[in-house]
Amino acid sequence: MVGGSARVLVIGTPIGNLGDLSPRAAEALASCDVIACEDTRRTGRLLQMSGIAAPKLIRLDQHTESGLAQRLIRSAVEDLLVVGLVSDAGMPGLSDPGSIVISAALAAGVRVEVIPGPFAGVVGLIGSGLLGTDSRFIFEGFLSRRSSERRRRLSELRDETRTMVLYESPQRLGSMLGDASEILGHDRRAVVARELTKLHEEFRRATLSELVVEYATVAPKGECVVIIDGAPVAEPPSDDDLMAAHRRRVDSGMTSRDSVAAVADEFGVNANAVKRLVFGKGTGSA
Secondary structure (H helix, E strand, O other), X not given: OOOOOOEEEEEOEOOOOHHHOOHHHHHHHHHOOEEEEOOHHHHHHHHHHOOOOOOEEEEOOOOOHHHHHHHHHHHHHHHOXXXXXXXXXXXXXXXXXXXXXXXXXXXXXXXXXXXOOOOHHHHHHHHHOOOOOOOOEXXXXXXXXXXXXXHHHHHHOOOOOOEEEEEXXXXXXXXXXXXXXXXXXXXXXXXXXXXOOOOOOEEEEEEHHHHHHHOOOOOOOOOEEEEEOXXXXXXXXXXXXXXXXXXXXXXXXXXXXXXXXXXXHHHOOOHHHHHHHHHOOOOOOO
């Protein structure tokens, strides 16, 4: 840490319900000399409604962060400032600006403190009912606005077995769901969550194809969290399955050695395991 009290406070803010601003987050906001935020008006209203005297507010969004990060951290070091970092809603750095400032602060030896707050992706995930008992999921954030890049990424996720959490704008929701339904499977379970923590919070639970129909012509209000069930986990082949595949190949004229390699490749199992099954333990011949 640079001498004095130069710090960057990464502060989670409410995603809708102001009651979710924690006492610690409010205390952190009140301690800041300057707050870097996406929208100074929105953050100003949050401070006013929370009874916090507003310090200097600096606009820091996806367009300004790269150019501002180094200057902001240099100022913090030189003037021993406590810099608050917030997004419009939720945690900075997660599909919102903040990661560049955090990296710059750490590189300069400035202490970074994270004050946890609401995260729309997790709120939607837990409320969706699609998180398995193993609690494994992946966060994709916003997919590309370009259909070709979006479809490419969805194709890469086709065999992903973990629950997937995505963000999408209301204007692109229908087209994104259409791509997901076509690529991941029309019967794949999914949930569209919107207006989270607000009065009109909504979870629409259905298959991807059903959600495509629902949002084909009418865009919902507010940004959406989309949760998609992971691909089914394939059952490992039984010994009988492996032996049956081996016998078919041998009966068709393939050597046992070549058959072992082919069966292992077909089922995605270790070739030595198939070899032991075919020739017996301790048998090294083919």
